Amino acid sequence: xxxxxxxxxxxxxxxxxxxxxxxxxxxxxxxxxxxxxxxxxxxxxxxxxxxxxxxxxxxxxxxxxxxxxxxxxxxxxxxxxxxxxxxxxxxxxxxxxxxxxxxxxxxxxxxxxxxxxxxxxxxxxxxxxxxxxxxxxxxxxxxxxxxxxxxxxxxxxxxxxxxxxxxxxxxxxxxxxxxxxxxxxxxxxxxxxxxxxxxxxxxxxxxxxxxxxxxxxxxxxxxxxxxxxxxxxxxxxxxxxxxxxxxxxxxxxxxxxxxxxxxxxxxxxxxxxxxxxxxxxxxxxxxxxxxxxxxxxxxxxxxxxxxxxxxxxxxxxxxxxxxxxxxxxxxxxxxxxxxxxxxxxxxxxxxxxxxxxxxxxxxxxxxxxxxxxxxxxxxxxxxxxxxxxxxxxxxxxxxxxxxxxxxxxxxxxxxxxxxxxxxxxxxxxxxxxxxxxxxxxxxxxxxxxxxxxxxxxxxxxxxxxxxxxxxxxxxxxxxxxxxxxxxxxxx
Numbered sequence: 495x496x497x498x499x500x501x502x503x504x505x506x507x508x509x510x511x512x513x514x515x516x517x518x519x520x521x522x523x524x525x526x527x528x529x530x531x532x533x534x535x536x537x538x539x540x541x542x543x544x545x546x547x548x549x550x551x552x553x554x555x556x557x558x559x560x561x562x563x564x565x566x567x568x569x570x571x572x573x574x575x576x577x578x579x580x581x582x583x584x585x586x587x588x589x590x591x592x593x594x595x596x597x598x599x600x601x602x603x604x605x606x607x608x609x610x611x612x613x614x615x616x617x618x619x620x621x622x623x624x625x626x627x628x629x630x631x632x633x634x635x636x637x638x639x640x641x642x643x644x645x646x647x648x649x650x651x652x653x654x655x656x657x658x659x660x661x662x663x664x665x666x667x668x669x670x671x672x673x674x675x676x677x678x679x680x681x682x683x684x685x686x687x688x689x690x691x692x693x694x695x696x697x698x699x700x701x702x703x704x705x706x707x708x709x710x711x712x713x714x715x716x717x718x719x720x721x722x723x724x725x726x727x728x729x730x731x732x733x734x735x736x737x738x739x740x741x742x743x744x745x746x747x748x749x750x751x752x753x754x755x756x757x758x759x760x761x762x763x764x765x766x767x768x769x770x771x772x773x774x775x776x777x778x779x780x781x782x783x784x785x786x787x788x789x790x791x792x793x794x795x796x797x798x799x800x801x802x803x804x805x806x807x808x809x810x811x812x813x814x815x816x817x818x819x820x821x822x823x824x825x826x827x828x829x830x831x832x833x834x835x836x837x838x839x840x841x842x843x844x845x846x847x848x849x850x851x852x853x854x855x856x857x858x859x860x861x862x863x864x865x866x867x868x869x870x871x872x873x874x875x876x877x878x879x880x881x882x883x884x885x886x887x888x889x890x891x892x893x894x895x896x897x898x899x900x901x902x903x904x905x906x907x908x909x910x911x912x913x914x915x916x917x918x919x920x921x922x923x924x925x926x927x928x929x930x931x932x933x934x935x936x937x938x939x940x941x942x943x944x945x946x947x948x949x950x951x952x953x954x955x956x957x958x959x960x961x962x963x964x965x966x967x968x969x970x971x972x973x974x975x976x977x978x979x980x981x982x983x984x985x
Contacts, residue, residue: 508545508591510552510560516545516938517561522972529570530565536571537580540591546714550588553583593640611906612959614928616985617694617754617903617948619876621821622861622868636856646851648840649674652830657862658828667797672833674839680784680827683813684708684747687829688715690842691778691811692744699737699746701729703784703906703934703941705754706984708747717745723935726897728758745778751795752785755934755946756906757899759792773806778904783814784827787869790877791900799830808832816858818903820868822985826850826858876903882953886960891967905947906931912942913971920966926959929984946984 515534539545551557554572558565572589575581578592608714649655655671661667677683684707692698694716700709702721712719720741738746746767760768768934781798789795799810809833815827829839843849851857863867880898883905887894895908902914909917914930921928931944949956 503585504601507550508552512844513545513552513557514560526568529574531570532561532563532567533574533580534572535835536575537578540580540593545591545850547593548590553588570749575790585648604979606877610925612703612950612955612962614948614959617946617950618817618820618822618985619872619903619950621823622872624855625864625868629857629864630983632806632860633853633856636859637853641854642854645849645852647676647852647855647981648835648844649836650674650850651852651859654826654859657859658830661862661865662797663793664831665797665800667800667830670832670833673836674828675829675831675836675843676855677813677815677827677829677843678694678847679817679822680782680813680815680823681707681711682826682847683815683829684782684840685711685715685779687780687813687831688712688717688745688809690835690839691780692717693800696744697741699734699741699743699748699777700755700936701748702936702937703755703931703944704747706933708782714748714822716838724756724758729760729764731764731767734768738771738805740777742843743777745780746772747780748781749782749785750798751783752788752899752902753901754785755904755931756903757897757902759795759900762801764797766803768866769802770805771809772809773803777809779810781810781812784818784900786814787819787865788873788876788903789901790873794901794960796832808835811835819865819872820858820861824854824861825857826854839870844867869905876949879951879956880905881955881958883947883956885950886953886957887947890960890964903948903950905949907945909943909945914942914945916971917945917963917966920962920969920971924966924969926962926966928959929962955970 504851516539536545536551540547547971550573552560554568556563558568576583580592581589582592583589593970602978620856628927640952649872652671654676655674658674658676659671660667675683677686688698688711692715696717697720698712698717698718699722700712703724705748709719720737720743723730723738737743745903746768750760750765769779786797787794797810797812799807802810813832814830815825816824817827829836831839884896884898886932887905887907888894894908896905896912915932918928918930927945931941931946932939932942935941
């Protein structure tokens with residue numbers, strides 16, 4: 495068990511082998527001068543968030559050796575990075591990553607609302623307007639009871655903690671309010687948990703592909719990933735068990751319910767196998783249930799932890815949010831764990847965030863009470879949008895392949911060849927923002943033959959998006975290999 499929150503410092507030097515592993519394109523290919531390819535690769539990694547700001551790059555000789563190129567190539571690449579504002583150096587001390595004015599990494603990039611651009615970077619629906627209006631009105635009335643108080647709630651307001659606990663209980667996992675921490679979305683829940691349970695250098699078992707923002711949080715915490723594949727047939731229990739026993743990861747981060755991005759649903763018997771393996775290795779199970787209630791063709795699964803054998807429940811941490819079921823604009827999520835761990839997470843939170851806005855939590859309370867009404871309208875609409883997207887893809891791009899998921903918000907499309915990054919850039923020229931599969935890869939360079947296509951927009955808009963992507967493919971991808979340098983991010 496955790497004895498208390500510990501603050502760890504992350505090594506601010508990027509190792510030569512680490513950088514070499516992140517560079518997916520060899521610096522002597524593409525027909526470009528090697529130093530330009532190397533500089534471009536580092537720049538993309540920085541904008542993509544895979545390299546942090548203000549970390550020291552490897553020494554020139556070390557990186558040259560790791561990449562199998564000349565030191566002169568690395569020297570010229572570093573010179574180009576400095577000239578373009580993506581690096582700075584101090585004589586005798588080294589070279590550090592930097593961002594020039596006007597550039598933002600993916601995790602803080604702002605996507606402007608542009609006329610005619612269809613944004614498919616977000617797998618999240620808009621707010622249910624009628625229910626949101628009712629929740630806002632009710633929150634205004636309830637706010638008067640909170641106004642005389644200081645308003646700081648590191649654990650979350652008591653009413654919302656109780657409501658989230660009660661929902662877990664109704665779904666089959668008896669839960670007390672003391673086992674709930676309200677957070678600023680599931681992303682903060684993940685970051686807090688990773689920071690508390692993991693130490694820099696610890697291993698984290700992750701799915702490949704997985705949710706990009708979770709992978710970024712793992713890297714930023716200085717943790718090392720141990721990927722296990724999620725394929726068309728789902729998870730391989732033997733591979734998970736083998737990875738747990740051989741790597742002995744401190745944490746295993748899993749999305750068993752309508753996995754993002756594949757949409758797969760882990761069967762109950764596999765969940766039991768994973769729990770038994772984790773109990774044998776002492777690994778924490780960090781379960782992301784953000785998609786759990788987006789069940790389109792099957793019943794919503796019971797909470798993962800509800801299947802835990804005796805003595806295992808305290809080893810499972812569950813995170814969730816309102817972002818996919820209700821609205822991401824509220825930034826309200828939660829952690830469900832043992833009461834002692836919840837206290838430690840609240841203690842770890844206070845130095846950077848003393849608690850979420852009371853008004854937002856009151857609105858969330860009202861929306862949570864209307865969940866059945868929201869889902870009664872939302873799920874049939876999402877099902878229709880999913881089917882319309884599949885039909886449109888079959889008409890306009892018949893060579894592409896996918897499996898229709900029984901829940902979740904995205905299709906995970908097999909393009910048949912590794913063109914996803916080039917296609918996503920070409921699609922942007924046609925007015926569609928969409929993410930290639932590499933953004934979801936736990937290993938650099940994986941899933942270049944895949945595209946994540948959300949179905950959160952209207953059937954008419956989705957058909958328009960498919961037509962534009964098809965046009966981008968027909969136009970050709972040669973010019974799309976030149977990155978426009980504009981950062982983009984996903985949800």
